[in-house]
Amino acid sequence: MGIPLIQQYRVARYIVSRKLRGEKRYPLVLMLEPLFQCNLACAGCGKIDYPKDILQQRLSVEAAIAAVEECGAPMVSIPGGEPLIHKDMPRIVEGIVARKRFVYLCTNALLLAKHIDEYRPSPYLTFSIHLDGNRERHDESVCQEGVFDKAVAAIRLARSKGFRVTVNCTLFQQEDPDDVAGFFDLAMTLGVEGITVSPGYSYQHAPRQDVFLGRNGSKTLFREIFKRGRQRGARWSFNHSSLFLDFLAGNQAYQCTPWSTPTYNIFGWQRPCYLLTGEGYAESFRSLMEDTAWERYGVGRNPLCNNCMAHCGYEGTAVDDAFAHPLKALWRSINGPRLEGPMAPDLPVVYEEPSLKAPALTEVKIPLSEVRASANREGRRVSGA
Secondary structure (H helix, E strand, C coil), X not given: CCCCHHHHXXXXXXXXXXXXXXCCCCCCEEEECCCCCCCCCCCCCCCCXXXXXXXXXXXXXXXXXXXXXXXXXXXXXXXXXXXXXXXXXXXXXXXXXXXXXXXXXXXXXXXXXXXXXXXXXXXXXEEEEECCCCHHHHHHHHCCCCHHHHHHHHHHHHHHCCCEEEEEEEECCCCCHXXXXXXXXXXXXXXXXXXXXXECCCCCCCCCCCCCCCHXXXXXXXXXXXXXXXXXXXXXXXXXXXXXXXXXXXXXXXXXXXXXXXXXXXCEEECCCCCCCCCCEECCHHHHHHHCCHHHCCCCCCHHHCCCCXXXXXXXXXXXXXXXXXXXXXXXXXXXXXXXXXXXXXXXXXXXXXXXXXXXXXXXXXXXXXXXXXXXXXXXXXXXX
16 A cells, blocks of 8 residues: 555545535645756756746745645645755745645655755655666666665665655656566565656656657556566555556546646746646636636647646546546556556547647746745745755
């Protein structure tokens, strides 16, 4: 079981309460992005291609906690950039844990040994360590040798100190199913709670565009990986719902529910999701939920969304389906994803434009003066490096 029972219970109770209120859109995971700066430059990352003055900005502790309160989601994922660069990250995590929200602190682990004693083990805190495969594959993905070994050492260190740890794995082109299955085997020997896995999103600003999987390629790859696990009787734990894994294997025709994972960063509430940049920002969470043209986003609705199968877009859909069809979810939990037979048909294309080009990040750059002015209006603080 990749997700502890206390977390399953609290999240389920939260979902039931929202459904009883008749809410059609509600957040499950807040993507709290406190900075864009990173100490790596990965081939498939489109998050660090900002001007220097933006990369040097940080969300304050007060702004981060205010976003958690405003959103109300039971889980908070803290990506980046590299969150451990942020000097106030221990205070941010402490404040979220004190509010009994489940925090996933996402890190490449290069700085974890240096900072780990600034954190305390808690059932509400998980270090989510970025590993995209075995040594050769991961170091190639992050474009730097030696990172895999440091990340594995950090996992062992965190586990020895009693921390919850998961592995965050993104898969790209030319993955070998046997190698991925072998990596999943290795991850289980490290004592991690589970693996978070999804195909890489094709950021238009990523340094390389030839690394991303297409939608059909993703489904085929996951079927082959899961077949390897079934053949060898592997007991892999995933930090996902059973129906999301079935979706990855091509068996569910899900539409994205981007509101289930809203993003807050130094610019405000990002429309519509963590992965799409250049779509604008809302000044409040309420405005994000009520004023965003959600019908413009998703498979068949927007060409920028067509190859996305990332968990931040579809895990919420799968969880909602599980509540609507609990027997189906239970069956998949017991038997695993279906690995033979036809895949679910793709959703129809309803947009008219032949293509949409995302503006360059420099084109959507928000002047620092406007960031600070907006922050002052909202009573939050944006600090420098």
